[in-house]
């Protein structure tokens with residue numbers, strides 16, 4: 179009987195993070211993961227929906243920690259094929275064309291009907307219709323963090339994508355469940371007979 183192999187996200191992928199630098203406000207990367215929350219219904223089929231994003235935890239030059247959640251696109255070049263499959267089947271995160279963005283990118287979709295909930299909706303409260311990370315109605319809802327391994331150092335770097343509208347701060351108190359990489363992710367494991 180083969181051992182179940184935990185497939186992590188950096189599997190076979192290159193590091194795309196910015197080079198170590200010494201700008202005025204360098205950040206050190208502490209944790210990274212997939213953050214999941216729920217509460218809203220799908221705008222199209224009205225089934226219960228979840229919102230997901232990449233959670234980035236950094237400390238600044240003063241040692242203060244901030245928690246951010248946002249788009250998948252800055253990290254997509256690191257995602258292996260099997261990780262992309264896991265994102266699609268477990269979270270409904272798929273490459274989709276967005277008219278608003280005028281481009282195809284990794285976005286949240288409804289697990290039931292496939293309707294797109296684009297970045298502008300999930301991380302930026304578009305027309306007040308935003309999802310679990312941006313709409314005031316959901317900001318008290320709990321989140322689960324699936325931590326990912328960090329295959330890089332914690333040298334100070336400038337993470338330019340950590341900006342409002344694309345990434346946003348998330349209140350640490352919302353994260354009521356943290357699942358560590360070494361706990362094993364059922365959805366990372368390939369289906370074996």
Ligand SMILES: [Zn+2]
Nearest residue numbers: 220223288291
């Ligand atoms: Zn739906």
